[in-house]
Amino acid sequence: MAKPILMLAEQVRGQLSDISFEMLGLGRRLADALGAPLSALVLGSEGAPLAARLGLADKALTAEDPRLNMAPPGTMADALRQVIEKEQAGLVLIGATNVCMGVGSILSARTGLPFVNNVRQAQAEEGAVRLTSQMYGGKILADVRLGGACGIAGIYPGAFPADAGRSDKAPPVEAAGVTVTAPKETFERYIEPETGDVDITKEKVLVAVGRGIQTQDNVGMAEELAAALGGAVCASRPVIDQGWLPLSRQVGKSGMNVKPRLYLALGISGAPEHWEGMQGSQCIIAVNTDAKAPIFDGAHYGIVGDALEFIPLLTDRLKARRG
Numbered sequence: 001m002a003k004p005i006l007m008l009a010e011q012v013r014g015q016l017s018d019i020s021f022e023m024l025g026l027g028r029r030l031a032d033a034l035g036a037p038l039s040a041l042v043l044g045s046e047g048a049p050l051a052a053r054l055g056l057a058d059k060a061l062t063a064e065d066p067r068l069n070m071a072p073p074g075t076m077a078d079a080l081r082q083v084i085e086k087e088q089a090g091l092v093l094i095g096a097t098n099v100c101m102g103v104g105s106i107l108s109a110r111t112g113l114p115f116v117n118n119v120r121q122a123q124a125e126e127g128a129v130r131l132t133s134q135m136y137g138g139k140i141l142a143d144v145r146l147g148g149a150c151g152i153a154g155i156y157p158g159a160f161p162a163d164a165g166r167s168d169k170a171p172p173v174e175a176a177g178v179t180v181t182a183p184k185e186t187f188e189r190y191i192e193p194e195t196g197d198v199d200i201t202k203e204k205v206l207v208a209v210g211r212g213i214q215t216q217d218n219v220g221m222a223e224e225l226a227a228a229l230g231g232a233v234c235a236s237r238p239v240i241d242q243g244w245l246p247l248s249r250q251v252g253k254s255g256m257n258v259k260p261r262l263y264l265a266l267g268i269s270g271a272p273e274h275w276e277g278m279q280g281s282q283c284i285i286a287v288n289t290d291a292k293a294p295i296f297d298g299a300h301y302g303i304v305g306d307a308l309e310f311i312p313l314l315t316d317r318l319k320a321r322r323g
């Protein structure tokens, strides 16, 4: 039997994040394929009610210490190291997120386990695990094999379905028995990011404009289309850099990560840094004058044409249909 799999559930202000369920679904799949048990760990106070929601795990472990709330990476890594040793865990799943930034590399140094970050795909094969890791903002995909299914995998948010990790069952919950070392840094307060008038991460329909929109006046045209579709406007970085829309509307590596049902990409080339923030969209439709634009490599539907002609045409059709 392969060594146990351990996943670190993430909580932010008392709520389990989607990444926890994404990792739980993945962990369950790998555990079943490898014939290994799966444990879920929740760090921080009020862990028990959160652990009870991780029903796909064979057991959930808690370390209820307020010093583990939004703890610095070294403190989280130390708690994880203790649980890995106690549980004799082989594969460890953590989120490639802001919450866990730095944890994987410190944990790797302290345990000697290899660390593979930004994992987008994972398969069990003959007692090992094959991972596909995204590097350089998606320009390179690296295939990595963890022999003996032992190592730390940083799971890219949105790469695996969260629904596969949800269940009505409750797992047995145990205290992990972690000794917390006094952190050198302490978490002081949570500062809400400014989401402005709309939070684009919650919109079901996004009309995204890129440099191809050409002028600030044309952004108004896209806003009309978004209103007709019942969605919101977002943008690639050059549009934000011009000050045509606020930073809260930027999609991509240095902006928001969005997963709408429809992502309409207008005059966007599809650079990896943009793609990184919207690739989880259910349906991507791209409009671009350049048939060779990289956005067409990943879009579900593509229109080679002028966005400035397409936008009013579609808006008028939608309005006429509603009328």
Ligand SMILES: Cc1cc2nc3c(=O)[nH]c(=O)nc-3n(C[C@H](O)[C@H](O)[C@H](O)COP(=O)(O)OP(=O)(O)OC[C@H]3O[C@@H](n4cnc5c(N)ncnc54)[C@H](O)[C@@H]3O)c2cc1C
Pocket: 209, 210, 211, 212, 213, 235, 236, 237, 238, 239, 250, 251, 252, 253, 254, 255, 256, 266, 267, 268, 269, 270, 271, 272, 273, 274, 277, 287, 288, 289, 290, 293, 305, 306, 307, 308
């Ligand atoms: C560290 C780093 C972080 C970054 N973070 C981000 C980020 O978070 N988000 C982001 O978006 N970018 C980010 N970038 C920038 C990124 O590399 C690209 O430069 C950017 O995404 C390009 O934006 P674009 O597609 O709008 O512009 P361009 O690449 O200039 O593409 C414009 C496209 O519009 C098309 N076009 C022109 N006219 C029309 C028309 N009338 N109708 C239809 N199509 C037309 C063109 O054919 C072209 O494909 C980052 C870069 C770095 C280095």
